[in-house]
Amino acid sequence: xxxxEQTVPAGxxxxxxxxxVTDVPRSSFATELPEKAIAVDAQSAAAAYTYTYTTGPIAxxxxxxxxxxxxLNDDSTIQTIRVTVFKCDLGAKKTVEPPGPLEVxxxxxxxxxxxxxxxxxxxxxxQVRCNSQRIFPYASAWPGNIGDPLPGSVVKPAxxxxxxx
Numbered sequence: 001x002x003x004x005e006q007t008v009p010a011g012x013x014x015x016x017x018x019x020x021v022t023d024v025p026r027s028s029f030a031t032e033l034p035e036k037a038i039a040v041d042a043q044s045a046a047a048a049y050t051y052t053y054t055t056g057p058i059a060x061x062x063x064x065x066x067x068x069x070x071x072l073n074d075d076s077t078i079q080t081i082r083v084t085v086f087k088c089d090l091g092a093k094k095t096v097e098p099p100g101p102l103e104v105x106x107x108x109x110x111x112x113x114x115x116x117x118x119x120x121x122x123x124x125x126x127q128v129r130c131n132s133q134r135i136f137p138y139a140s141a142w143p144g145n146i147g148d149p150l151p152g153s154v155v156k157p158a159x160x161x162x163x164x165x
Contacts, residue, residue: 034112037104040082049082049129053160055139057088057123061150064120064141068149070113072157073106075134080105082130083137085116088123097124113138115145128160 060067073079084101086094097116104112118124118141128137136157140149 034102034104034114036106037102037112037114039099040101040103050131051129051133051135052163053128053130053135053137054163055124055126055155055159056161057125058139058153058155059123060118060120060141061153062120063143064118064150064153065144066115066142067118067124067126068113068115068140068142069126069128070111070138071104071106071128072111072136072138073108073132073134074136075132076108077132078105078107079130079132079135081128081135083114084127084129086125086127087118088125090123094125115142126155127163 067085069083069085071081071083073081080103082101082103085097087097088094097118099116102114106112120141126137126139128135137155137160138157139155141153142149
């Protein structure tokens with residue numbers, strides 16, 4: 001099993017301080033990282049981003065096995081984006097889902113995605129942190145690691161809410 005044990009150097013875009021990348025197995029659809037993505041510590045440099053967009057809590061259909069997200073960089077410059085998937089249990093604080101927060105650097109016009117294992121019938125939230133208003137996120141629930149999105153589960157870019165400071 002391959003493991004990601006890179007370190008983001010101090011002064012790298014949006015790192016703020018040296019951040020050690022989380023040791024993440026890359027062996028299944030739920031933990032495989034997108035190309036150019038690194039798993040980062042949830043507390044590292046979160047404040048380095050200008051904008052945060054969220055799905056808010058979304059209830060997944062009961063037959064969900066995968067929560068897929070995608071982001072498109074429609075900016076004219078290279079952008080580093082952080083995506084975090086949270087499980088939102090009722091009566092408890094939300095928790096970060098594996099593989100944890102991911103930072104991905106996208107060229108202009110480039111798109112990437114990742115799929116997280118998810119349990120249907122529960123609430124989840126996807127947060128996208130970025131420094132451009134021309135980043136367009138998308139999310140949907142799937143019945144497995146291939147197939148079509150489940151009806152009613154798609155969160156389009158216009159439906160992501162910009163969180164205020």
